[in-house]
Amino acid sequence: MRYACLLAVLAAVAVALVPQATARQQGATARERLAMRAEMTGLLRGIAAHRDETWRWERVMLRRPTPYTDSASRIRSLAYREWVFRLWSQREVAARAKALNPPHKREWLCIHRYEGSWRDPHSPYYGGLQMDLEFQTTYGRRLLRTKGTADHWTPLEQMWVAEHAYHTRGFWPWPNTARYCGLL
Secondary structure: OHHHHHHHHHHHHHHHHHHHHHHHHHHHHHHHHHHHHHHHHHHHHHHHHHHHHHHHHHHHOOOOOOOOOOHHHHOOOHHHHHHHHHHHHHHHHHHHHHHOOOOOHHHHHHHHHHOOOOOOOOOOOEOOOOEOHHHHHHHOHHHHHHHOOHHHOOHHHHHHHHHHHHHHHOOOOOHHHHHHOOOO
């Protein structure tokens, strides 16, 4: 009988405590869900920031932007969003490193040394590599349309436009200065 009474008291105490424990557990779950939602939103913001920077560096190099399907916003998996975040972070680092080091950077800097200032606005040749309007239209159309003549472009943008021309014309648009640099 004592044993039965003790069991009845313990059962009553357990029944009384279960709603409190369940309420605490649900509160922790709600907090955890809120923290998870904040982390997922932060990852989406980080992905967008890395993607935008990647695209910016790709524009400097006159490249098409890397395609983006926005799958991270549709797939609600923390692991997947972390993977996409790392992917765009790595792409940004690679694009920046490549953009800051055009393939013939040393040669463009040598040609620039004998040409004008990077901000040279004097017609008919503009910028540090002395590009005329026809050259700018042919090889740097988007920059010419969005920023104006080459004297408004960054030195990197000027070098990448020259690099774009190099693939079809070599250093021949700069015959004298390319000779001074030993390139022709």
